[in-house]
Amino acid sequence: MTHDRDYLIDGLSALVGVAHVLVEDAAMAPYLTDWRKRFTGHALCVVRPRTTDEVSAVMRFAAEHHLAIVPQGGNTGLVGGSVPLGLGHEIVISLTRMAHIRTIDVESDSLIVEAGATLLTVQEAAQNVDRLFPLSLASEGTATIGGTIATNAGGTAALAYGTMRDLVRGVEVVLPDGRVLDLLTTLRKDNTGYDLKSLFIGSEGTLGIVTAASLKLFPLPRSRATVFCGVASPQAALNLLQVMKAQAGAALTTFELMPRLAIDLAIKHLPSIRDPLANKHAWYVMTELSSLEPEGAYALAMRLMEGALESGGVTDAVIAQSLAQADSFWALREGLPEAQTKEGASIKHDISVPIVDIPLFIDRVTQELKVLVPGIRPFVFGHMGDGNLHFNLQSPEDMDPREFMARASDIHALVYRHVIEMKGSISAEHGIGQLKRSELAVTKDPLALDVMRQIKQILDPEGRMNPGKVL
Numbered sequence: 418m419t420h421d422r423d424y425l426i427d428g429l430s431a432l433v434g435v436a437h438v439l440v441e442d443a444a445m446a447p448y449l450t451d452w453r454k455r456f457t458g459h460a461l462c463v464v465r466p467r468t469t470d471e472v473s474a475v476m477r478f479a480a481e482h483h484l485a486i487v488p489q490g491g492n493t494g495l496v497g498g499s500v501p502l503g504l505g506h507e508i509v510i511s512l513t514r515m516a517h518i519r520t521i522d523v524e525s526d527s528l529i530v531e532a533g534a535t536l537l538t539v540q541e542a543a544q545n546v547d548r549l550f551p552l553s554l555a556s557e558g559t560a561t562i563g564g565t566i567a568t569n570a571g572g573t574a575a576l577a578y579g580t581m582r583d584l585v586r587g588v589e590v591v592l593p594d595g596r597v598l599d600l601l602t603t604l605r606k607d608n609t610g611y612d613l614k615s616l617f618i619g620s621e622g623t624l625g626i627v628t629a630a631s632l633k634l635f636p637l638p639r640s641r642a643t644v645f646c647g648v649a650s651p652q653a654a655l656n657l658l659q660v661m662k663a664q665a666g667a668a669l670t671t672f673e674l675m676p677r678l679a680i681d682l683a684i685k686h687l688p689s690i691r692d693p694l695a696n697k698h699a700w701y702v703m704t705e706l707s708s709l710e711p712e713g714a715y716a717l718a719m720r721l722m723e724g725a726l727e728s729g730g731v732t733d734a735v736i737a738q739s740l741a742q743a744d745s746f747w748a749l750r751e752g753l754p755e756a757q758t759k760e761g762a763s764i765k766h767d768i769s770v771p772i773v774d775i776p777l778f779i780d781r782v783t784q785e786l787k788v789l790v791p792g793i794r795p796f797v798f799g800h801m802g803d804g805n806l807h808f809n810l811q812s813p814e815d816m817d818p819r820e821f822m823a824r825a826s827d828i829h830a831l832v833y834r835h836v837i838e839m840k841g842s843i844s845a846e847h848g849i850g851q852l853k854r855s856e857l858a859v860t861k862d863p864l865a866l867d868v869m870r871q872i873k874q875i876l877d878p879e880g881r882m883n884p885g886k887v888l
């Protein structure tokens with residue numbers, strides 16, 4: 418065994434350089450535990466290739482020696498997909514040394530980038546040529562392009578620009594046997610058979626390693642207006658969404674819902690957070706408008722909010738008067754997961770349902786949960802414009818955290834039953850990973866699961882790509 422291990426590590430070191438094969442426990446530790454610290458695994462080593470050729474050579478070596486592969490980007494995933502299980506000979510392949518922008522083509526609004534570049538790097542590169550790359554997540558300083566493709570990330574601008582799937586023109590992928598599949602097109606139109614790139618978007622590292630991507634760029638907005646509104650109920654928020662979509666169209670880039678509890682806990686736990694409005698409201702909407710006109714967004718926000726206040730659609734509203742104020746609204750929104758953690762035990766769901774059903778869903782599920790666990794505190798927030806809620810539940814104030822967490826499976830079952838009844842999704846944007854594998858098995862259409870398994874069998878017949886994830 419020792420001889421085998423040394424032999425394998427020597428072989429991998431010969432391919433990428435000894436400095437880029439990590440074997441010491443302390444060096445490997447950050448790669449073996451996920452962001453939420455829920456999953457920790459073991460690996461033979463962590464390999465950090467610099468080029469697509471190196472990834473290909475490592476994958477060929479792994480195929481020859483029957484090694485399992487765990488692709489990893491920024492390790493910010495929330496479902497335990499990027500860390501090994503440690504069941505056998507798994508190697509983590511970290512893409513973070515592959516972080517170069519290969520080309521930017523302003524005329525065709527395209528950018529080709531290596532998979533290990535962070536999302537922030539791509540946003541900044543686009544901005545430097547007067548373009549926008551619109552995907553935006555709180556983890557963008559660390560999350561990579563490969564990871565956002567592999568999870569089909571959504572984020573706060575998906576309402577206007579779609580998820581990562583809508584922003585990718587092509588990908589370069591190293592297959593489990595080491596062959597390089599070059600689908601790195603910048604074409605807007607290409608109807609030459611099956612859309613193979615889409616197979617890898619959202620595949621969570623189970624079919625191959627994304628080594629580069631061709632991404633779409635958009636005109637850079639000249640103005641933005643960030644608005645915080647108080648609303649009476651999720652139904653009032655839904656009505657506001659419909660009015661804003663009808664009147665602002667593609668200028669409406671963000672529409673986030675949150676309850677009063679979210680504001681209370683953000684103020685309680687995050688020192689920089691202030692109440693955005695003078696009075697308390699049952700629910701809040703944080704919305705953002707973008708415009709290609711220098712003053713356009715503010716004027717549009719004014720017009721929409723005056724109308725909404727007049728009709729009673731919102732009970733109060735404030736439009737950020739400065740970049741600092743807009744940033745403070747975003748800090749509140751993006752600080753909600755931290756506020757939840759600091760408050761204590763919570764049980765989380767990343768679900769979507771048809772947008773029209775959101776008020777009914779919140780109402781029905783909340784009522785049933787309050788019967789199941791008296792005192793439970795619903796902390797339901799998220800991307801309402803996409804039908805995507807982080808349906809999170811904070812422990813009752815007087816309940817032992819272990820007792821609350823012991824109810825997790827009953828709570829999940831109740832929430833997912835309603836999600837499936839409403840033809841929603843048990844994972845709107847975070848993926849399946851290890852966390853939701855058993856739930857996928859019982860909630861996904863059996864034929865769809867069968868087709869997924871057949872695709873996996875064709876590309877990865879030995880099941881070496883990210884074992885124990887998704888399927």
Ligand SMILES: Cc1cc2nc3c(=O)[nH]c(=O)nc-3n(C[C@H](O)[C@H](O)[C@H](O)COP(=O)(O)OP(=O)(O)OC[C@H]3O[C@@H](n4cnc5c(N)ncnc54)[C@H](O)[C@@H]3O)c2cc1C
Pocket residue numbers: 452487488489490491492493494495497498499512532553554555556559560561562563564565566567568569570571572573621622623625626627628754846847850883886
């Ligand atoms: C504070 C915070 C906020 C977040 N907000 C959002 C949000 O608003 N919307 C959202 O969608 N997500 C969000 N996330 C989740 C996470 O940031 C995204 O899932 C992101 O896409 C993961 O990117 P990563 O590079 O960290 O991938 P990792 O965590 O390293 O990996 C995620 C999955 O992708 C696979 N993978 C990684 N790189 C590759 C590659 N090159 N080729 C093949 N497979 C690969 C891994 O095996 C794993 O299964 C948030 C996370 C945090 C911590």
